[in-house]
Each structure stands twice: as structure tokens, then as C-alpha cells.
Amino acid sequence: MVTSAPENPQNPADALPKSWDPSAVEAELYQGWVDAGYFSADPASDKPGYSIVLPPPNVTGSLHMGHALDHTLMDALTRRKRMQGYETLWLPGMDHAGIATQTVVEKQLAADGKAKEDFGRELFIDKVWDWKRESGGTIQGQMRRIGDGVDWSRDRFTMDEGLSRAVQTVFKRMYDDGLIYRAERLVNWSPVLQTAISDIEVKFEEVEGELVSLRYGSLNDDEPHVIVATTRVETMLGDTAVAVHPEDERYKHLVGTTIHHPITERQIPVIADDYVDPTFGTGAVKITPAHDPNDFEMGLRHNLPMPTIMDKAGKIADSGTRFDGMDRFEARVKIREALAEQGRVVAEKRPYLHSVGHSERSGETIEPRLSMQWWVKVETLAKAAGDAVRNGDMVIHPASQEPRWFAWVDNMHDWCISRQLWWGHRIPIWYGPDGQVECFGPDETAPEGWEQDPDVLDTWFSSGLWPFSTMGWPEKTAELEKFYPTSVLVTGYDILFFWVARMMMFGTYVSGDDAIGDAKVPFTDLFLHGLVRDQFGKKMSKSRGNGIDPLDWVDRFGADALRFTLARGANPGSDLAVGEDHAQSSRNFANKLFNATKFALMNGAVVAELPARGDLTDADRWILDRLEQVRADVDEAFEKFEFSKACEALYHFAWDEVCDWYLELAKVQFAEDADRAAHTRAVLGTVLDALLRLLHPVIPFVTETLWKVLTGGESLVVAAWPAASTQTADDDAARRIEDMQKLVTEVRRFRSDQGLKPSQKVAARITEIDAADLAAQVPAVRSLARLTDPAEGFSATASVEVRLSRATVTVELDTSGTIDVAAEIARLRKDLAVAEKELAGTSAKLGNEAFLAKAPAPVVEKITARKQIAEEEIARFTARLAELGQA
Template sequence: MIEKTYRPAEVEEKHYRLWEESGAFAANTDANGHPYTIMMPPPNVTGSLHMGHALTFTLQDVLIRYNRMRGKDALWQPGTDHAGIATQMVVERNLAKDGVTRHDLGRQEFIRKVWEWKAESGGTITRQLRRLGASPDWAKERFTMDEGLSKAVVKVFVQLHKQGLIYKDKRLVNWDSKLHTAISDLEVEQKEIKGSLWHFRYPIEGEEGRFITVATTRPETMLGDTGVAVHPEDERYKDLIGKFVVLPLVGRRIPIVGDEYADPATGSGAVKITPAHDFNDFEVGKRCGLEAINIMDRDARLNDAVPEAYRGLDRYEARKKVVAEIEALGLLEKIEPHTHMVPHGDRSGIAIEPWLTDQWYVDAATLAKPAIDAVEQGRTTFVPKQWENTYYDWMRNIQPWCISRQIWWGHQIPAWYGPDGAFFVEETEEAARAAAAAHYGKPVELTRDTDVLDTWFSSALWPFSTLGWPEQTPELARYYPTDVLVTGFDIIFFWVARMMMMGIHFMGDVPFRTVYIHALVRDEKGQKMSKSKGNVIDPLDLIGEYGTDALRFTLSAMAAQGRDIKLAVSRVEGYRNFATKLWNAARYCQMNGCEPVPGFAPTGLTQTVNRWIVGAVRDAGARIAEAIDGYKFNEAANAAYQFTWGTFCDWYLEFTKPILTGNDEAAKAETRATTAWVLDQILHLLHPIMPYITEELWEQLSPDRANRLISAAWPEPAADAGGAAAQAEMDWVVRLISSVRSMRSEMNVPPSAQIALMLKDPSAQTLERLATHRDLILRMGRLASVEPLDGAVPKSAVQSVLDEATVILPLEGIVDLDKERQRLTKEIDKLAGEIKKIDAKLGNEQFLAKAKEEVVAEQRDRRDEAAATRDKLQKALDMLGA
């Protein structure tokens, strides 16, 4: 017997272990079934489960479980990313506790320590994914630094270099002066800083007493200025283009150039140009032929390229000194308070320095062209489609991709340097030595490049390197290209685009047919979750409190395309209640003898109510399947919820109570078998979203089944067998009872009140249905009687239309209708006033410009809620004939 209470913690560990041990998650390369593949976005090996993970891995698992049940050979390829900087920082912090640095250990010993850490502590995220119920093929788990993937990385680097698509160049990078490495844009976070805008006057050469004023937020970089830009059409400065200023404190002559980067409407209209320390200035410098002078070292201290008094100063110390000396020279025009966004390293927390340095680059523009074509031609499609525009925008304006990092943990670049700095890029040191000997005419000493590759470089190969490439394995032939990539919009550029480029270049085909982009999980007010705000919700806490299925169902039900999820704990609690409802329904069925009948097929049914539910479950299954196929997870979850809680529990189980307690044994047997069959269908349909409770009930309802639910086939639609007429009939009963309940609720009719219901102008079919189902309608509508109306509509009655008939509920002596009209009118007016206020706010351009995104969203939500309530009350007022 099913226990009274469902206890998730007691069943989740058991079922996961049994699934994994039985090989239920495994793909079968030799299978006849059509392959279906999802590549798991590899979480960082340092990571732990957060709400974004919970969303993306839940949605992927829904797709995998569903397609597995559809008979496909489903491969969900798992793995983790070595997360270069993050992992190195973790291990360095651990060493620091013992007063040791990586430099004390040396490179090889430090890397050995990282592998030790990975073996002991690197599995946290995969253990937590198991708690979430994720069902990837764990036997195929890969790691971006494992031997096979490392070989793929080296081969790709060498081939791209030999094809001229990887090269060394001196360009600006995001430099982290604490970690001493270049970092990607994804590892940079913009922070709002309240600073100052300093206005300096630069003297025009040869024009005594004439100056040009420039404004800067970084006075220290003026020591590296190599030009001043003005707009070519700015009448104030046209005569100065081609002339020079004398750079204060340095004495260097620098040209005044015409460039459209200078905005005449901003500040003085003139901007200082420091090509070695600003990304925009770097581009202006290239266009105008300006020198790039690097004035900082790797610690963001000023180097020997500046006057002696500034050498060795920290950038912020240098800032104070520059301002003081400019002021002493009388060249400080003014200082204004200025709030602006400053890039910071997400790991180190310090301001990033644009720094001119030698790095390795990929010619991304060349690789991007076929990747753009693939989406334009529809070989890969984005869902929702509007994300294609984001993809195009970035790919069509793509910059060279800096792939080198100045850290130790990662794939070391396969380049070796000779005595004169010439380098040799080969797959092995032996091959490099041979190439060097051929170049120099003799064997020479070689030194390997100390840099490692950007983590995104190895993860760009993930869709094919995990399947064994460069070996031509059966897995590669079967599972590439993959079916769908499920990911967040924030890594379209960093990961999706790069996988497209690499997949097409090395495999000759796109890496995935569909890219499903899900939204962000925010807090219930629509704010982004962050530790500083204290609004982070830990998915593991929710799992512990409400069970895994409740969290998975919540995330699925809220995953509407293109809309961020506003997660409230109350929603998870609500779906925990749904799990409880399902559990109690199964218990009720078992207690009433509704147990699965082997070989039962819902055909030839005699009871209208049974034919109706069979048709209803068929329709629900079709809606759920169509929604999952279309990546409309919210629609799938809501269809499952409405059918299970509404149609099955609230209606069918109530409708069939008289049969189960009656004396017609044939009707009883048919209804028990049908009930058990429908419950089994529900378990199938819910399983992709709620795997644990469905598996447990599957087992409890019939312990001798040949297979577990995870391996059961997705339900085939049942034949109609006269169900259409039954559905029309029972749907009429549901609508009539719902209409009565709605009128009672809107009019505040006491639950105990037994009221007479009247039907005006009913058709012959309506009268026939009424006669057949009178007892159900009376019981479930809490009615004293239900009859056709003969004569005029009584006073003090509320009315509603149902098909051709008018439903009339006389309320004389039960509800004061005049008082009810007054109450409803007052509530409607109050809501109208609130809506008017909100509309005024939302129509105010200043409010929209200044208010935070989540504040605007909250106002829109409030308006929608108020409008919905107003419309509901208006409907109630209309019923009163007001």
C-alpha cells in the first residue's frame, strides 16, 4: 500500500542509484533507434549548483528523458570544464594557507597539485547534478583537460596556425594586474563607479596662449597620449587638424587628428588618444597612424616610458601626482563629479587595465563567415528566433580572438622558440625540434611558450572532441551533428558562436541543428540574483525542503520563451503541493482497487465518463508532446498540471465515485481498469519533468512490472472509439458545474447554501444531458434542484450563458444583490484608479529612462494583475444585470 505521505528524500537517492546502475542513461551506438544528442554545456570543475544550472540542466533532462521514451538513442554527453583561472585561483588559495605560492613549487609540481585537487574536490558539481535528477550518459563523461580532448586541442591549434588562422600579434587585451593574465570579455564585469572627470588644457604648438581642452576619467594615461582627436566637421577645431599640441609633463609633440570618434556634442568635443591604454583609442590610433606607447607594466605600475618622477608608481598614485602637477602648471580647467562604468575582473575584483601586449589570436572574422551562412541558410536555427539577430550582430562585427592566457593551468600552447625568437608550432616537441633544425640548419635549444589557451578554445571543440575526434569513431559518425544546444543568452558569443566556427571548419557541418536560448532566473521581484543583494536562492536548499520534482516542475512551468523567470519560493511550495496531489490521487486509486490490468486497452468502453477521460488524456499527451518538441516547456508543464489536477483529480475521480460505490460490477471493473490506465498515462507524461515521484508511483502501483518507468515508451495516442461524443457531453457537464461554482464564488454565496438552478431555452440535447447527469450536477454544484425555466427570469438572479441556454441562479434571500452591486462597483473604480496611476508612470519617458529594468517590469506586472481582477469583477457585475 502506498504510504500516506510522500517523502522525496527517501526515494530520490534510491531511484537515481537504480537508474544509473541499470544503465538507463546510456546511449547505444549500435542501436537501431534514431540518434538524439545534446551536448551538456560543461560546468566549471570548481563549480557548485546554482539556479541557472538548475534551469538549464532541468530543461536538457526533460528533452533527453522525453526523447529516450520516444524510442530514440538519446545521448546526453556530460563533462566538466577545467576552468583555467578559476581552478588555478582555488588551488593557489589552498597553498597560501600553508604560506606557499605556485612559484615556490614550480610549474610541473603546481600542475600536479591541481590534478590532486581535481581528483579530491572537482566532482561537487556532478554529484549535485545527480541530485537534480540529471540523466546524462555518465560512462561517457569527459573533462576538457583529459588526454583525448587535449590531443584534439593541440591538433586544432596546429592546423589553424598552418592555415594562417592563428597568429601572434601585439594588441590591447583586458589585463588583470592581480592575476597577471589577459582575460576574456566574459570574465569582465562592469561596475558603476562614482569618480571624476578632469578637464586638462593642452597648449597648441606655436600659438602662444591657445589651448585645446580634453576631458578624461583616467589622468594617469595622459602620459601615454600620442594624439588629440576632433571631429572633422567641428567648425571650432577645423583649423587645428594637422597641427600639434605639446603634451604637458612629458613635452612630447602630438598631432591633432580628425576622426569621427570625437563627438562635438560631448564635453569640449576634443578627446585625448592613448592607443596603448584604451580600446577605442587603439582603433583611432590605427586609423590615424598614431604611435602606441605602453606606459604600464604587468602590475599596472608606470614603466620607463614615462618621465622619471612617475616610474614605479601605482596607477592610482600616478593619477594623484598628474592632477597635482597639471594644476600647478595652471592647466587644470575644472573637475566634475562623474559616475561611469569601469570594467573589473570577476575573479580578482580589481579594475581591468587595457594593456598592449603580445598574444596569440584566432582570425575569427574568417571563421565567422561560414558560421553566419549556416544560420542564414537555416542549417542551425535559434529558439526564440530573435536571438539570431544577436548572433549576427556579434559575428558580423567580430574582432580577433585572443586565445592566450598567462597562467599555468590549461592547455599549454604548442609553440617552441629558437635562440633568435623564431617559433615553431607543432603537435609534439620532437616535430618542433625537427622543424627548428631544418630552419637553422642544425639542432638548437628550444624553449616552449609558457602561455596556456583560453578555456573557451577547448570548449569550442566540445561537440566533436568529446566524441573522439580527431579519431573517426563510431560515436562521431552517429551523434554529430547534435540535435539541440540548450544554453543561456550570455554565452552566445563566447561559446555558441565559437562552437559554430570550429564545428563547421573541422567537421564540415554545424555542431547542432537548434540552439534553444533560455532566460535568466531572477528573484521574485525580477532582480538579478547576487550575493551582494542577498537574494540568491540555493537550488539545493529548495530540493531539501520541497523535493527535486517540485523544483524541476517550477522551473519548467516558468520557462516561457523570451521571458525571465521570477522565482518565488512560494511557487516551488505550490508545485510541491501538486506532487502531493498526485501522490494522494494514486493512493486513492489504489485504495479503491484501481490497479493496472496487464494488457488493458481502453477500447469498447461502455461508460461515457471513461470514454471521455481516454479522449482527454490523449489530447493532453498530444499537447505536452507538441510543447516539448517546440521547446515550450511552460506549456508542456501547464498542460500536464491542468490535466492531472483539474481533469483527472477534480473531475474524473469525482465523477466516478458513484460508479465505484455502486452495484454495477461490470461498470465498476471497467472504471477501475480505466482509472489505473489513465493514472499510468499521467505518470508517463509527467516523468520527463518529475522523474522521481512518477518512478516511485510506477513501482508502488504495480511492483511486478517488467521495466522501470524511465525505460517505458512514451504513450501512443489511444484510438477515438466514440470518444468525441463522450468528450462533448462530459465537457458540457464540467462547464455547467464550473459556471455554477463561478457564480456562487463571485456572488459570495455561502458554501452551505443549497440553491435551485434554472436553465432558460435549453435544447433537446441539453435536456438529455441534464437528465443523464442530474445527480452529478446537484452534488458537485451544491444545488437543491436543476430544472428548465418555465416563465420569466426571477428577480434577484444572476445569469450566465452556456451554449444555447442561459444559466440562472436565483439568490433571493441569500445575497443582497444591491449591496453586492455597490461592493463590485467600488472595487472596480478603485482598480481603475490604480491602473490609471500605473499608466501615467509607464507613459512617462523620464520614469522609463531612469527606473531600473526590474522596477518597470514590476509596474507592468501590477497593471496586468489589476486589469485581470477588474475584468473578473466586471464580469460578476454584468451577471447581476447592472
């Protein structure tokens, strides 16, 4: 038996503020967690390891809603695993973001009338490091505001000395293995930045252009000629062929001949290729291999010349025409005018909407350009990345994303890894005075007089090593032994190909070396979440003006509200739409939790040993059983990365069952004898203790505040995760509580229909309560439905009949002077209409011979039962209407 806690003049509830104010406690709580070392990982621990590496945000940026979602989910996973007894490592860091960072610093110099060339490479890089030291802490501050439980002692940067060593090491290994080579290939070229850029840094936009049809060959209709259509007239200066489909009868006689180029005066061949679509336009296309990806591939197939007719700045160069020196867009106009003068412009289609790639950083139109670059040969690496998923070494969540993964890695092209920048990892290739080319590793020195390659590596090269370079690779470290491979990678599906694939290729490549050991992959699970969209489902962007600063929500609603909003909407692979209403709802939830716990504390709720099951009420057993079911549901959802399901289960349990029902039932039980009150306080304390633990990974601040006061414990961060109960669920108690809830709800609905105030008490007689097996629930029913015992001479003026699982209970009320007869008639007629519709529907099904022949017996039985209930309700509603003179 649980006894009451001793009288304490200082109620624990007094330790809580009057209301929940996140801004007053969050910063102090977070710093307390850090100072206590709760987030620090110990590789020497005998606990099982669990690790996540933070996808490194660009050092130039700040956290947007996508980052906030990422961080919330990773924090929830690591907090839960820590509570489950794992040694957890959540490793933070930032990416040097080569192009973005160099662009920022160059813009600062430009504001002072300077350029990077005024300083030279070394001094410019020093300036970038200065900027990084001054501005690089923005994101760290934002992470603290959100509540990220990362191990700050292991904060990494992709240009750190240790990570640079990893980059040089893997580059040399791959170079020596023949996986890295130099070749002239087509790349995405930025004329403003004057460098190759990656696919992810190209944003395609719909733009209005003009589709111009041009005549190649003779102007005489009786002599060979071809009409082609293009949106890029200027690239015709680099044309080396005209292509048609092999089966196109219109052009078969021209295939293998040459045709006059209208500007360069060259004769260019007419070739046949299956790539050409004979149904599009005229069925003939001009081929410019050095300035179009598809043309480049065709040029390789047909061994065509590939002259580059634009320089690094996007100006016409070396074309041998009068257009040399013109900007590409100026040349487009001038060349079209020159062709029009010749009578070669057959047609112009304006406007012509088409998709054009633009530089994410500098905004200008990207130029496909033939350029000498460094490349990774990806065939064997991509196959290993694909096989890792096929073999189950790495599992993708949701599985529906697997086809996209295979479509990418099974068809991957060689990767351009060089960038014409100064900021980044310098390519470790040196050139000797006599034409020697050699790669030197981190412990090697190039001979005097040799010059290093001026290019730097693509940012994705160093970030692709992130899961193991951050733990000390290529050295054999305790961190790698304990925490590698990492447990899960959490990221958006939109960078599945760019970053995730790179990490998988590198991770499988280094597998088996001394430092990595048997680890086959860099992470065993990959969780892909969707994009955060605005409340209308639109993609957030600066141009739309619908972006939301996550820190603005932290300021206005609290970090817990931000986190709960994002986690509650996070389903594997699905986008989530959020708006201020969602954040306010989450803030209301935190308030509800705060007020409920404070109420419980004020009424003596304690975390104590529970009494024997037999000494508990139905309500006590019901809420404990519901807690166990919710715990199991939450555990299952977390293991499947179904954060939305976990949050929904906890939200509705906390609000609908604990607050709306059990707390109200507890008030009734508090008023009973001392033992019953003590039992209730113990049950309530137990439920809140477990509920706060279950909610902590997602909303750590309010739960920490409440739990420490409720339990007197050190911190929820290091508290144990709720364990499974050994008790068998009491189905009878659950049935009785469900019936009691239905009875109370129906009486409340009737009272509302009558216009009775919620606080107004009404005398009532309840019949058939014993038959319904609810005798023990009568005090609760009367309290929650605001019903008093009938006095002598009681005369009912209205009644409510509620069909429960074992009997129909009638509540007769004396509403004399309060009942609205018209409202009661309207309610009964509404209920009668519903019952008649149900009777019609079930009767139709049961009267359908085809349905009865195919339907399983349980289905027929269920419909038959529904028909019987409808008939009974119609009789009841009709009788009641007759009593009110509505026969």
C-alpha cells in the same frame, strides 16, 4: 467488456507511503537508474540517435539556479526522447576553468605564506591536479541530487588526455592554415592575475569617478591650446595625439600641427578623425593607443606610436617621468596634482558615474593594455558560423535571437587565445635556439634544446571543441558516427557570443574531415533560455543577497518541485522569476498527484484494455479526449522548446480536470453497476498511466514512484512515450460535460453565497434537464452539488437558473431554515449589474453605424447573441428579486 480485477487482500496503494516525502526516495531511485544502465548510450544501437552535451560547468564552482535550469531542460529533453525510442546520449563533464582554478589554488598557497613561484610550474600544476581530484566531485553530487540522467561512463574534463589531443590537433591545423598568429594588440589585462582575460570575464560596474578637464598646449590663451576631458588622468603619460572631428570649425586650424604635452614635454600631433563626437565635452580627446580600445583603433588608422606606460602589475613604467613605479591609481592623483600646480586643470566634475570593467575573478579594475599575444583570425570562421544559420544548418530558438547572432558573428574581431597562466592547455609552439618558431602536433616532438611557449590557451578554446572532442575527435569513433552532430545545445542567451560562437566556428572548421564526415555544424538546434531572476524580477547576485541555492530547494521541497518550478517558467529567450511560493506550489502539485494516484489505486484503478467507446460514459470519453489533446499539445510544445506551455498544459489537466472533476465523477461511477465501475477503473488507470508518462521528463521522481505501483512496470525511464490516439473526439460528450460542470459550478456558487456548508445536502428539483441533454448527468450533478431528491410535498424556497448550450436549467432548492435572504438579494443585484453592463455595451456597439459597416458578419452575430442573453438574464434576475420583495 472489462471485468473487475480479482479481489486482492493487498491493495497496490499499500505499497505507497502515507504521504509524499521526496527525501526518502530520491537518492535511492536515482542510484537505481544509474545501476540499471538506463542513462548509458550505446553507439552500436539500431535506434535513431539523439545527443546533448552538457555545457561544462567550472570545476571550481557549484551549481547555481542558472545551471539547475539548464540541467532540468536538458534532462527533460533526453528523458522524453529515450521514451520515444531514441538512443540517447547526454554527455557530462567539467571545464578546467584556467583562471578560476589557478586563482583558487594560489589563494590556498597564500594562506600558508607561499606563492606558485616557490614551487615552479610543474609542481604547481601537480598541486592543481590534486585539488581537482579532491574538490572536483561537488558538482557531480549536485547533478545527482537534481536527477540528471547523464551517461556517467562518458564523463569528460577539458584537460583529459583525449581532449588535450584534440586541442593540439586543431591548434596545429589552424596554425598551418594561417588562422593562428602572434601579434601585439590591445587586450583586457588583469594587473592582479597578470594575464589577458576574455570579455566574458570582465564585469562592468557603475562607479563614481571624476571627469577632469585638462589644458594641453600653451597656457597663453592667444597661443595654440586644446582642452580635453578624461576620467583616466594617469594614461596621459602614453598620449601620442589629440583628436578632433574633421568638420569641427573650432579646431580646423590646429589639425596637422603639434601641441605641447604638459607632462612628458613632447610635441604630439593634432589629428582629425570621424570617431570623435564634436558635441561631447570640448569636442577634443586625448589619444592613448596602448591603453584604450578606441584609441588603439585610431592609432592604427593614423599610424601613431603606441608606448605602453604600465607594467604587468598596473604600475607606471618606462614613461620617463617621476611617476614611474607608482601604482596607476596613485599616479592618477599625483599627476592631477602636478597639472593643477601648472594651472592646467580647467575643471573637475565630481562625482562622475561611469561604467568601468572589473575582473570577475580578482575584482580589480581591468586595464586595457597593449600586449604580445596569440590570436585566431576569425573572418572566415565567423562567416561560416553565420552562414550555417542563414542556410538552416543550425536553427536558433527563439528566432528572435537571430539578429543578435548575426550582429556578433558578422562583426567579430580577432580572438585573443593566449593567457599568461600555468594551469591550462600549453600553447604548442616551440622556439629554437636560432630564432626558429614551429608548431608541433600531438604525435610530434620538439627538438632537444627548444623551449615551449610559456602561455596557455584561453579556456574557451578547449570548451569550443566540446561537442566533438568529448566523442573522441580527432579519431574516427562510433560515438561521432552515431551522435554527432549533437541534436540541440541548451544554454542561456547571455553566453551566445562567447561559447556558442566558438563552438560554431570550430565545428564548421573541422567539418568534412575523416572523423566528422558530412556534419556541417556541432548541433542542429540551439535553444536559448533566459536568466533565472528572483521573485521580484531582480537579477540574482551575491551583492544583492537574493541568490537561491538550488540544493536548498531540493532539501526543502524535493527535486521535482525545483525542476517543475524552473521548467514551468522556461519560455524561449525570456527570463523567469522564481521564489519560494513557486517552489511550494510545485511541491503541492507533486502532493496532489501523489494523493490522486493513491486514491485511484485504493479504488481499484488498473491499467487494462479499454472497453469499446460505446460502453463508456460521457465523463470517460471526455477525459480520454482531453488526455489526447493534452498529449498533442505537450508534444508540440516540446518540439518547439516551449517548456512552459508543456508544463502549464499538464498542470491544469492534472489538477483542474483529472483531480477536480474526473476523480469526483469516478466516485459516482464506482457506485454504479459492476461493469460501469470496472470501466471507470480502466479509464482512470489509463489516464494516470499516460499522465505520469507525460510528466516524467520534468518530474521524474514522484512519477516513477507512482507509475511503478500503478502499472507494475520496470521503470518510467525506459517506458514508452504515450502514442497518439486513433479515436475521434466525441464533441457531444465534451459539450455535455462542459454543461454539467457549469451547472454544478453555479449551484456551488449559490450555496456558497448562502453560507451553506460544502458537505450540507439540500433537497432540490431540477427542471429542463432533458431539454439540456443532461439526463444522464443527473446523478453526477446531485452528487457533486450535494443535492438530494425532492421528497413528497417538496416546496422550493430558492432557485438557480443556469443557461447552458441547449437550454436553461432551473434548480429549485428547499433552503428553508438555511437560506440567507439578504445574501441572495445581494448576489442577484450583483449579477443584475453585470448583465445590465453587458446589455449597455452590446447595445452601444449594435447602435454604432460605423461599427456595423466595418465589422464582419460573424462578429455582429456574436454580439447580437450576447445582447439577447443579457436581456434574458436581466428579466430572470429582476423576476427573482421581485419574488424576494425587491421589485
